[in-house]
Amino acid sequence: MTTMEHRGAQGALVIDEDLTPYRGSWVAIRDGKVIASALDPVELRDRDEVLDTDLLLLVPSQTTNTLLL
Amino acid sequence: MDELTVPYRSLHAGDSPRPLLVLQVTGIGGHSGLVVGLIDSGADVTSLPARYAPLMGYGTTANLQTETFGQVSGTGNALGATVPCSAVVPEFAEVVVELWPSFIAGSEMVLWGRRDVLARFDVTIMESRQAFTIAPAPG
Numbered sequence: 001m002t003t004m005e006h007r008g009a010q011g012a013l014v015i016d017e018d019l020t021p022y023r024g025s026w027v028a029i030r031d032g033k034v035i036a037s038a039l040d041p042v043e044l045r046d047r048d049e050v051l052d053t054d055l056l057l058l059v060p061s062q063t064t065n066t067l068l069l
Numbered sequence: 070m071d072e073l074t075v076p077y078r079s080l081h082a083g084d085s086p087r088p089l090l091v092l093q094v095t096g097i098g099g100h101s102g103l104v105v106g107l108i109d110s111g112a113d114v115t116s117l118p119a120r121y122a123p124l125m126g127y128g129t130t131a132n133l134q135t136e137t138f139g140q141v142s143g144t145g146n147a148l149g150a151t152v153p154c155s156a157v158v159p160e161f162a163e164v165v166v167e168l169w170p171s172f173i174a175g176s177e178m179v180l181w182g183r184r185d186v187l188a189r190f191d192v193t194i195m196e197s198r199q200a201f202t203i204a205p206a207p208g
Binding site: 008056 | 073075080082083089090100101102103104105118120123124158159177178
């Protein structure tokens with residue numbers, strides 16, 4: 001068994017920054033840091049500083065302790 | 070068999086840790102990127118916030134159609150893909166999942182569904198350990 005703590009693609013979810021200021025917008029994450037943000041995901045993806053390997057994430061607009069789907 | 074154990078994650082401060090999985094999604098326009106979603110055994114198919122549609126090359130009547138879906142509080146409308154895209158779990162890139170995603174207005178969370186992503190992987194939720202395991206399904 002392999003435990004993926006901080007390696008590989010799943011490790012991209014180790015986000016060091018508090019994303020609260022970005023609620024409702026899109027962020028590009030690399031190495032746990034926000035590289036860029038935008039309200040439009042295509043605009044964000046097409047920025048020069050954003051790489052194909054960055055995680056593009058829509059930051060939820062609210063914090064939810066309980067989620068019912 | 071290779072198996073990953075992935076800890077639950079929170080997306081931002083104060084949010085509850087949940088079983089989030091990162092997939093490399095390739096849209097119908099050929100663009101590819103990492104997308105994080107919640108493993109949702111209650112979702113028949115994968116759904117994404119509508120704002121993901123243009124990012125994945127969707128947005129015309131040639132590749133989307135209106136569909137009705139059931140949810141806890143009744144029914145809702147979504148835009149369903151009529152053209153598939155694909156996704157892989159990067160750590161298991163040999164397993165290519167064909168996705169026919171539904172795009173839901175007002176949603177802010179990607180849900181990896183049972184008939185597509187979860188049909189190709191065995192996933193075990195270990196709530197007591199705040200982690201899940203994932204491995205390619207046999208066959």
